[in-house]
Every structure is written in C-alpha cells, then in structure tokens.
Amino acid sequence: MRRPEEPRRAEDLLARLHHGLSAPSEHDLRAMARAATSRSRPLPPPVPSRGGLSARGIGVVGLALAAAVALGVGLGTLLAPTGTAAVAVGTGFLPQPGWTVLQTGEDATAERQALSVATNVRLHPEDHARGIRGSSGLPYSTLLELPERGVVIVGLFTRRESEPWNDEFFPERELPLRVRDALSSISYSYQVRPERPLGQYELRATVGDHHVVLHFYFGSARPAPQIFAAAQRQLDRLVVASLSADEPNARRPTGAARALVSTTIDRTMLCDVGNLNQFEVQASAPIPSLKSAASVMASAHRGYGLLGRVSEWGVSLDATCAPAAAIPLTSRGLAGGAVRFSDERYDCLAGRKVLVRLRGRFRSPARLKRERVFGYPYLSATADVREGQFAVRTQSGKPVVYGDFIASKRTRLFVANTCVRDHIR
Amino acid sequence: MPNLDPSAERTPISARAELGEPELVRRAQLGSSAAFEQLVLARGPQVYRYFAVRLVDEASARDALQETLIAAWQGLPRLRDGSRFWPWLCGIAAHKATDAARGRSHAPLHDAQAVEPDEDGILDVRAALAALPEHFREVLLLRHLLGLSEAEVAGLLDVRLGTVKSRANRARKALEELLR
Numbered sequence: 060m061r062r063p064e065e066p067r068r069a070e071d072l073l074a075r076l077h078h079g080l081s082a083p084s085e086h087d088l089r090a091m092a093r094a095a096t097s098r099s100r101p102l103p104p105p106v107p108s109r110g111g112l113s114a115r116g117i118g119v120v121g122l123a124l125a126a127a128v129a130l131g132v133g134l135g136t137l138l139a140p141t142g143t144a145a146v147a148v149g150t151g152f153l154p155q156p157g158w159t160v161l162q163t164g165e166d167a168t169a170e171r172q173a174l175s176v177a178t179n180v181r182l183h184p185e186d187h188a189r190g191i192r193g194s195s196g197l198p199y200s201t202l203l204e205l206p207e208r209g210v211v212i213v214g215l216f217t218r219r220e221s222e223p224w225n226d227e228f229f230p231e232r233e234l235p236l237r238v239r240d241a242l243s244s245i246s247y248s249y250q251v252r253p254e255r256p257l258g259q260y261e262l263r264a265t266v267g268d269h270h271v272v273l274h275f276y277f278g279s280a281r282p283a284p285q286i287f288a289a290a291q292r293q294l295d296r297l298v299v300a301s302l303s304a305d306e307p308n309a310r311r312p313t314g315a316a317r318a319l320v321s322t323t324i325d326r327t328m329l330c331d332v333g334n335l336n337q338f339e340v341q342a343s344a345p346i347p348s349l350k351s352a353a354s355v356m357a358s359a360h361r362g363y364g365l366l367g368r369v370s371e372w373g374v375s376l377d378a379t380c381a382p383a384a385a386i387p388l389t390s391r392g393l394a395g396g397a398v399r400f401s402d403e404r405y406d407c408l409a410g411r412k413v414l415v416r417l418r419g420r421f422r423s424p425a426r427l428k429r430e431r432v433f434g435y436p437y438l439s440a441t442a443d444v445r446e447g448q449f450a451v452r453t454q455s456g457k458p459v460v461y462g463d464f465i466a467s468k469r470t471r472l473f474v475a476n477t478c479v480r481d482h483i484r
Numbered sequence: 485m486p487n488l489d490p491s492a493e494r495t496p497i498s499a500r501a502e503l504g505e506p507e508l509v510r511r512a513q514l515g516s517s518a519a520f521e522q523l524v525l526a527r528g529p530q531v532y533r534y535f536a537v538r539l540v541d542e543a544s545a546r547d548a549l550q551e552t553l554i555a556a557w558q559g560l561p562r563l564r565d566g567s568r569f570w571p572w573l574c575g576i577a578a579h580k581a582t583d584a585a586r587g588r589s590h591a592p593l594h595d596a597q598a599v600e601p602d603e604d605g606i607l608d609v610r611a612a613l614a615a616l617p618e619h620f621r622e623v624l625l626l627r628h629l630l631g632l633s634e635a636e637v638a639g640l641l642d643v644r645l646g647t648v649k650s651r652a653n654r655a656r657k658a659l660e661e662l663l664r
Contacts, residue, residue: 082529092524095553096517
C-alpha cells in the first residue's frame with residue numbers, strides 16, 4: 060500500500076541527487092568559459108533580398124517552340140552556343156541567338172533529374188569544363204562574375220512519378236511559361252553574391268509529367284524591363300519532353316544515354332535539423348580488410364535522425380526534406396582533408412534548416428525507392444557506388460560541410476569553423 | 485526588453501547581481517566574454533550535474549560540458565529571445581549528451597535486484613536511473629535535474645506535450661519500482 064507522500068518520492072529523490080552531485084569549481088568553470096569564447100563565431104547570415112518582381116515592361120514573346128520541338132526539333136546538346144543545337148530528343152532550352160545552353164541532353168528519369176542552363180553571357184570554364192554531369196548544377200563561377208545585363212536560367216526537371224508527394228508545390232502550367240509568374244526569391248536557396256546581389260527569381264510548374272523548377276539569375280538586383288524580356292524570349296524556347304505513348308524515345312532513353320542517366324543519383328534538399336539548430340556530420344574512410352565502407356553522412360536530433368548519406372553501398376535521404384536548388388559541390392572555404400581513421404565526426408551549427416546535396420555515381424543503374432525506417436520515410440538506393448559527394452550549406456548559402464569518397468580508396472571531409480570535432484564516443 | 489541604452493554597455497560586469505540573465509545573454513551575444521563567463525558560472529554546475537548522471541563518469545561530463553559551452557558561445561547570436569537562454573542551453577546539452585552516450589557501453593542496470601539501498605536507507609538513484617529506458621530517463625532528467633517545464637521538454641525532444649506527461653509519469657513509477 061502506498062503512503063500518501065509516495066507520488067512525490069521520485070521528484071524528491073531527484074532533487075536530493077541534484078544537490079548531492081559535485082560540480083566543477085569556479086576556477087574550472089571560468090577556464091571552460093574562456094576556452095569557449097576563444098573560439099570564433101560564425102558570421103551572421105545575410106539579410107534575404109525582399110525585392111519584388113514587377114510585371115511592368117516584361118515583354119512576352121510567345122514563339123510556341125514547344126510544340127515544334129515536341130514534333131522532333133532537337134535539343135540535347137551538352138554545350139550549344141549561339142543558337143545551334145544538336146539533333147536529339149530531350150528536355151531543356153533551345154538557345155536563342157547570342158545565348159549558350161548547357162544541358163544534360165536527355166529527359167529526366169525516375170532516377171535522376173534533367174538539368175539545363177541557359178545564359179546570355181559566356182559560361183565560366185569552371186562551370187562546363189567537365190560537362191554538365193561533372194558540374195555542380197549551379198554555374199557558380201559564372202554567377203559570381205555575372206555582369207549587370209547578364210542572365211542565367213537554370214532549369215531542373217524531375218519526373219512527377221518519382222516525387223508525387225511534391226505535386227502541391229508545383230502548380231499546373233502550360234508552355235510557354237512566363238517570367239512574370241516567378242517569385243522574387245528562390246526558396247530553399249540563398250543570395251549567391253551577397254556583396255553585389257543578383258536578382259534571383261524562382262518559377263515552379265507542373266508541365267505534363269514533369270515538375271519544373273526554373274531559377275532566374277540577373278546581374279542586377281533590379282533588372283531592367285529589357286532584361287526580363289530577354290529572359291522571357293529564352294523561356295519561350297523551353298521544351299519539356301512529353302512522355303506520351305507516341306513518343307517512346309522521350310520516355311526511355313536508349314544505349315549510352317540510358318546508362319548515363321541511371322547510374323548517377325543527385326539530389327539537393329532543404330532539411331529541418333530540429334530545434335537544436337545543429338547537425339552531426341560523419342565521414343568514414345574505407346578499410347577493405349575490415350569491410351568498412353567509405354561514407355559521408357549527416358544526421359540531426361529529430362525524427363529517426365539521418366538527413367542524408369552516400370556510401371559505397373548506396374544513397375539514402377530523408378523523404379521529409381524539400382527539394383531545393385543545387386548547391387556547389389566544392390570544398391572552397393572549408394578546412395579539412397583525408398579522413399585518416401575509421402571515422403571522423405563533427406557537430407555543426409547551421410540554423411534550423413540546411414541545404415543538403417548528395418551525389419552518388421553507381422557502378423550499375425540504381426533507383427531511389429521509398430521506404431520507411433522505424434516509421435520515418437526515406438528514399439534509398441542500394442547498389443555499389445564508385446564515387447560519392449556530399450555537401451551541406453546554411454540556408455543563406457554559407458558552406459558548412461563538403462565530403463567525398465572514391466570507393467575502396469579514400470574519403471575526404473572538409474568543414475567550416477562552426478563545426479566542432481566530436482571526440483566523444 | 486533588452487536595454488538598448490549604450491551606457492548600459494559600460495556597466496561593469498562585476499555588478500552582475502543587478503543584471504538579469506537576459507541582459508547577460510544580450511551582452512554575450514554582442515561578444516562579451518565576461519558576460520558569457522557569468523552565464524557559465526550560473527548555469528554550468530547544473531548542466532554538469534546533468535551530464536554526470538547521463539554519462540556516468542566525470543571526464544565525459546566535463547568534455548560534454550566544454551563542448552556545450554563552445555556550441556553555446558558560437559550559437560548565441562542566433563538566439564532571438566534572451567529569456568529562453570536556459571531551455572536553449574539545455575537543448576544543446578541534451579544533444580551533446582545523446583552524442584556522447586551513443587556508442588558507449590554503459591552496462592546499465594537492467595536487473596532491479598542490483599539496486600541496493602545503502603546503510604542509511606538512501607537509495608541509489610543514479611543506478612536506478614541508469615536502469616530506465618533512455619526516453620524515460622531523459623524526460624526525468626530534463627524535468628527534475630535541469631528544471632525545464634513539460635512544454636519545454638516537449639519542444640526540446642520534438643514530441644507532444646501529452647507524450648512528455650505520459651513518459652514522465654511512467655518514468656516516475658518505474659523509478660519508484662526500482663527503488664522500492
């Protein structure tokens with residue numbers, strides 16, 4: 060039989076425990092405080108642009124090229140300057156005179172997105188030296204030097220069937236799309252050039268069987284009407300392949316194109332890391348004798364924990380994260396190098412939401428499948444990965460983590476100074 | 485409301501008895517290491533005791549406290565409401581403790597018989613806590629060792645308030661069972 064005071068017993072015992080435990084001396088606490096304040100602080104994120112997109116003066120020139128291309132006009136070039144275009148079937152931009160287009164040259168598949176970049180300036184060599192597949196998907200160097208009248212349009216095309224849960228974020232629209240429908244900021248992204256802000260706009264649409272995200276970058280934060288008009292003229296030359304039954308080539312790329320398409324998984328997401336505003340990154344070096352695989356992953360203190368992982372065994376990502384604009388896969392601005400031991404871990408402060416990009420090049424075609432891990436939704440592809448890359452940035456664009464690996468050879472990890480090495484096991 | 489009077493910055497930190505925690509937080513956010521030191525002196529012992537229970541050994545507790553203070557110093561500029569400093573700091577501590585506990589072999593006491601009362605009849609609360617499932621123990625420690633409200637615990641653990649109440653109730657009962 061319980062005594063009346065028993066309901067408080069646990070609390071009393073815990074209070075007694077609290078008072079009975081020792082604590083560091085004042086001297087020790089001061090030393091700890093000084094050790095903490097000797098660390099540098101991260102810079103505050105830049106204030107996001109609030110500029111509005113005025114529809115005034117936007118010239119709308121409908122060229123109705125979409126239908127023509129759907130009937131067989133080719134896109135498909137890897138790099139097509141000044142209005143030229145190779146003959147192929149695909150999704151992307153048909154360049155207007157004076158513009159350059161860099162694109163994947165084939166349609167999106169369930170495994171990977173199609174990407175197309177159109178610009179009225181010369182692409183920086185770093186952005187196309189290895190072709191679109193080797194690029195970050197964001198012509199970063201070109202954007203950093205974009206002149207006032209320069210325009211870059213990045214189109215990202217995803218098959219609806221591979222992300223049906225995102226339908227609500229992509230309103231149904233018809234070609235030609237309109238610049239005037241764009242929003243005056245790019246969601247889940249950041250100001251690429253804070254010191255001389257670009258005009259950054261985003262347009263989302265469901266076009267047929269595709270989710271389309273278009274990011275417009277203008278050299279000026281407030282582009283002139285003629286510049287909007289130029290962007291619209293290029294937008295009029297956007298083609299999104301139809302997957303209807305009478306266009307089997309658009310649905311299923313064949314031969315080498317198909318192999319290329321299906322052996323790379325590349326995703327960028329905006330992930331909520333929970334109210335601690337921090338996440339952990341872990342990189343493991345390959346140790347074949349121990350059957351230890353190379354991997355780079357990030358996890359947070361919420362949900363099941365894992366935000367994303369690319370390893371020799373495959374790719375996993377949190378399906379609750381939102382799709383986002385690609386972030387550069389570069390170690391620029393970060394410190395680090397080869398992972399020498401079995402694994403290295405860091406705790407990183409980066410705000411409530413972070414941009415996570417992972418990219419895996421598989422030895423054979425792989426497909427992301429939706430699954431649940433302890434009730435939490437994930438997208439996973441399990442197959443041998445030859446090379447993996449992983450990057451995390453703050454929502455304002457500050458690089459926090461970059462890691463990569465070559466299977467059975469090496470893993471590298473680079474982190475910002477806002478990350479603290481986690482020695483505790 | 486934060487004191488925006490520039491002269492307030494010249495107030496010597498030795499007058500801390502007159503400065504509330506939000507003001508110390510504000511100064512620490514602006515870069516005052518002295519203000520941060522005062523916050524550490526005020527809150528550090530409580531956080532350390534929490535680590536001492538969760539991580540068992542002193543060295544791990546000290547390491548975790550140091551990691552927490554570094555993260556707090558670096559993250560302070562992002563804290564919008566200085567009056568929320570304590571639950572915010574507890575959140576960092578809880579995460580650090582989880583990290584530290586991950587992969588450790590605690591050898592927790594799963595056998596209630598192993599919990600013996602001492603000669604004075606004072607029960608070994610730490611051993612009993614170690615025997616509790618992680619999610620029960622965490623709620624108890626956050627509530628009663630760090631003094632967070634149920635709502636704050638819910639926010640920190642990213643669970644519903646009802647879940648916290650339920651876990652706290654079951655944890656208390658389980659603790660009493662172990663200590664009976």
